[in-house]
Amino acid sequence: MCRTVDLHQAVLARNDENALALRGYLGDRGTVAVNLLSSPGSGKTALLEQLLARAVAAGVPAAAVTADLATENDATRLARSGAPVRQILTDGLCHLEAGMLRRRLEGWMPEGTRLLFVENVGNLVCPASYDLGETLRIALASVTEGEDKPVKYPTAFGLAQLVVITKTDIADAVGFDREAFLRGVEQVNPGVPVLETSARTGVGVDALLAHVLRAADGEEAHVPVLAREHERYLDSHDHGDGTGPHVHDGDHGHGDGRGPSSGGRGRHDDVPGAAPVPAETGGNAP
């Protein structure tokens, strides 16, 4: 007799819960987090140095955490701005998770921090899947990376609330095709605002800080198509009250191997609607 447990749980439910809690934690302190995503070498740290210095100069209490697999080089650079900075070493992990960030903030983040910049691990794939409790998510790409970055990494750019182009001072020298880049952005994230910056010349840095401050003050950020809620279970069968996993026994034979009928011919009698028995599983229900 096989027994089926219907779970219908989001794989990243735990991170989502941690992110929700972190958002509350930050909100209680009047802090707004900005999550910065890009590939390695796109100039995140240089731009962040400028942003922090200008925030400090403008009297905006700003702090930053910077995540890398190894070295404290970025924290050392960012600290020159005069803002509190903390390095997070991920020990090989390719992305930050909300719980990990929370643990590093507790007992460290100075009281009264208004803006918390979170420089994610340089990677356009993995960090995109993890909500860090941020109010604003920014994806960055430098002019040297190729115009097709947004379509090559549709999740990272598709979930961004702001796209920032960096190193624009050398755009002409490297033959950056601005129109192609913007077309790619529009394809995966229609309507997302795009800012052009150069940490070297300072172009666009004030506009970027102003954008961040408007988001911090509650101006509604862009909502990407990929981030919009849809009726997730529209086409799947109804699971009644949806409260956590439930178990049902089936008496189907499975002489040809067990489990769901991968061949499609075996009877499969684990009926979702048939008096499900709620499993007591220690409360992982949403």
Place this chain on the structure above:
Amino acid sequence: MHELSIAVAVVEQVEEAVRDQGRAVASLTLRIGELAGVVPEALDFAFALATEGTVLAGARLLIDTVEGRGRCEGCGREAPTGMPPVLWCTGCGATLTLLGGRELEIVRVVLADGPPGAESAEDGPRPAVAGLPTRDEEAGHVPHR
């Protein structure tokens, strides 16, 4: 390679859900949207590592792939988004509403007859079969008596 983190999250949630059952896990079904940013092949590889020494050791991983689909807010046309996705309507240019494709969900677990370890050598390693349907929909909705 966050697929390993994802595999570990799956294992933790499944272990928690079946803890009181006292049985090994025979198979596990995941729904993964093509816009979820997860590579099924990489997840399959990570799954074998993440399940080692757990009640999921040797369990079959079944992956239901969900196509990215959108509906135009302007003209109402529904169509696949493609990959990489085009998230505006190629017909009228309006922005789409996403109907599916971002799923990353543990659908169900089928438990084995015996406790963990009792059947690990029974029929050798079970490779994951990506994209195969795992539910006999008709049978699945027959009232159970």
